[in-house]
Amino acid sequence: MKIVFISDTHGRHEDVELPKGDVLVHAGDFTSRGTIFEVADFIMWLQKLPFEYIVFIAGNHDLYLEKHSIDDFKDFLPKNAFYLNDSGCEIKGVKFWGSPIQPNFLDWAFNRERGAEIKKHWDLIPDDTDILITHGPPYDILDQTVRGDKTGCEDLLEKVLKVNPKIHAFGHIHEAYGIKNNNDTTFVNASLLNERYRYTNDPIVLEI
Numbered sequence: 001m002k003i004v005f006i007s008d009t010h011g012r013h014e015d016v017e018l019p020k021g022d023v024l025v026h027a028g029d030f031t032s033r034g035t036i037f038e039v040a041d042f043i044m045w046l047q048k049l050p051f052e053y054i055v056f057i058a059g060n061h062d063l064y065l066e067k068h069s070i071d072d073f074k075d076f077l078p079k080n081a082f083y084l085n086d087s088g089c090e091i092k093g094v095k096f097w098g099s100p101i102q103p104n105f106l107d108w109a110f111n112r113e114r115g116a117e118i119k120k121h122w123d124l125i126p127d128d129t130d131i132l133i134t135h136g137p138p139y140d141i142l143d144q145t146v147r148g149d150k151t152g153c154e155d156l157l158e159k160v161l162k163v164n165p166k167i168h169a170f171g172h173i174h175e176a177y178g179i180k181n182n183n184d185t186t187f188v189n190a191s192l193l194n195e196r197y198r199y200t201n202d203p204i205v206l207e208i
Contacts, residue, residue, distance in 0.1 A: 001022050001023060001091075001092060001094060001207065001208050002020070002021040002022050002023075002205060002206075002207050003021060003022065003023045003024075003025055003131070003167075003205070003206055003207070003208060004018060004019055004021035004023070004024050004025065004051070004203050004204070004205050005025045005027065005169045005188050005190040005203060005204045005205070005206065006018075006024070006025070006026050006027070006190050006192055006203045006204075007026060007027035007028060007029065007059070007135075007169070007170065007171025007172075007189070007190040007191050007192065008027075008028070008029040008059070008171040008172065008174055008190075008191040008192060008193050009026070009029070009030050009192055009193070010029055010030070010031065010032045010061060010193055010197060011030070011031055011032040011038055011041070011042075012192075012193070012199055013030060013042060013045045014045060015199055016192060016199075016203065017202075017203075018049070018203055019203060019205055020050075021051060021205060022051065022052050022053065023051060023052065023053045023054070023055060023091060024049060024051040024053075024054045024055070024056075025054075025055045025056070025096075025131070025133060025169055025190075026054075026055075026056035026057070027056075027057060027059070027133050027134070027135055027169050027170050027171045027190055028056075028057045028058050028059025028060075028061075028062060028100055028135035028171060028172070029058075029059030029060065029061045029062060029135065029171060029172070030042045030056070030058075030059070030062060031061050031062050031063075031064070032061060033061070033063070034061050034062050034063025034064050034065075034066075034109060035063075035064060036064050036068075036072075038064075039062070039064050039065065039073065040073065040076070043073050043076050043077055044076065046077070046078050046081055047076070047078050049078075051080070052080060053080050053081075053082070053091050054078060054080060054081040054082070055081075055082045055084060055089065055091075055096050055098065055133065056081070056082075056083055056084070056098075057083070057084050057085065057098040057099065057100050057133050057134070057135060058083075058085065058100040058109065058110065058135070059100055059102075059109075059110070059135040059171065059172065060100075060102060060105055060106075060108035060109050060110055060111070060135065060172070061108060061109070062100070062109060062110075063108070063109045065085075065100075065109070066100075066109035066110055070083040070085075082096070084096065084097065084098025084099070084133065085098070085099070085100060086098075086099045086101070086121055086124050088126065088129070094130045094131060094208060095126070095128055095129055095130045095131070096129070096130070096131045096132075096133065097125050097126060097129040097131075097132050097133070098132075098133040098134070099121055099122075099124075099125070099133070099134050099135075100134075100135050101118060101121045101134070101135070101136075102134070102135050102136030102153070102172060103118060103136065103151070103153050105136075105151075105172075110135065114153065114154070114155070115155070118153060118155055118156075119155045122153075122155055122156050122158075122159040123159070125159055125163055126163075127162070127163055129163050129165045130165055130166050130167070130208065131165060131166060131167045131168075131169065131208070132160065132163070132165040132167070132168045132169070133168075133169050133170070134156065134168070134169075134170045135170060135171060135172050136151075136152065136153060136156070136170060136172045136173075137151070137152040137153075137156075137170045137172060137173060137176065137187075137189060138152045138153060138154075138156045138157035138160050138168070138170075138187075139152035139153055139154045139156070139157045140152060140157070141157065141180055141182065141187050142170075142173070142176040142177075142178055142180055142187055142188075142189035143173050143176055143189075144173070144175075144176055145173060145175060145176075145195075146175050146195055151172075151173055152173075160185065161183075164183065164184055164185055165185055166184070166185065166186065166208055167185065167186050167187075167188060167206060167208065168185055168186075168187050168188070169187075169188040169190055170187075170188070170189060170190070171189060171190055171191040172191070173189065173191065174191040174193050174194050174195045174197075175191075175194060175195040176189045176191070177189050177190070177191045177192075177194075177201045179204060186206060188204050188206070190203065190204050
């Protein structure tokens with residue numbers, strides 16, 4: 001199974017040059033201001049894609065989806081697309097789990113306090129997860145800002161090290177784009193826009 005990972009397109013999905021693959025994974029922030037119109041435009045774009053399956057989550061910019069269900073778009077969502085919100089799906093025996101939750105970051109969507117409040121969400125991640133998708137990174141893994149701050153979640157890291165998924169994909173910290181291998185897990189920060197919101201990075205392709 002060839003999986004194409006992208007994240008943080010912020011309304012510029014039409015500009016993305018997608019390589020061929022079996023599954024497209026988007027790790028959130030597909031809108032800029034989180035309006036219903038931006039969400040609709042993104043879903044219409046999904047309808048045109050040639051992937052056999054699509055898996056996506058929301059991010060902190062996707063404000064509409066914090067207060068509304070994806071069911072508002074159920075008539076337009078492709079049949080081969082899975083929207084994950086502290087939930088999972090299985091594709092050809094590969095188990096995906098996705099969550100938009102992240103530690104508090106300004107006044108955006110899906111914010112939770114570090115500690116007990118955010119840990120409740122990570123506790124939901126099944127131990128047999130193969131591919132984990134979160135919007136924010138785990139602590140000290142592809143989470144460093146241009147100022148040198150490590151912004152990832154410690155509790156998420158603890159859970160990931162316990163579950164040991166084959167792949168953990170995320171975005172959120174644009175400038176930390178890249179791949180890092182740690183034990184048996186491949187970590188992917190798939191942010192396509194850089195810290196200045198310029199489209200500079202390529203989709204990341206992995207096989208499982």
